[in-house]
Amino acid sequence: TNTCRETVEHFRSILPGLNKIKNWITREDYNVPKPSSECYELALKRYGKSEEYIIGVENTPEGLKALKRVTTCVYMFNHDPDDDVYVIDDFQHIML
Secondary structure, three states: OOOOHHHHHHHHHHOHHHHHOOOOOOHHHOOOOOOOOHHHHHHHHHHOOOOOOOOEEEOOHHHHHHHHOOOOOEEEEEEEOOEEEEEEOOHHHOOO
8 A cells, every 4th residue: 555554553443354454565665656566566575476367456547557567467446436447458367
């Protein structure tokens, strides 16, 4: 996430379900902000297990640019809370 650790911890205290997520990357873990893909590369290095498909979820144009550098098949982009937009670059990886 591009969010600081303090904010993540705040939301985890309010929404205990977030504590099920063990592998977090926060703003303090990397140096270059988005649209650099450094945060996603770090997440893959720390937590990736050579998965065949890497699917990223983002909600900003900068985040989408960063994701495109490291994901393999699907980029999901939420432009507006009232009107979700999904950008899918490679349909061959989607299994229905």
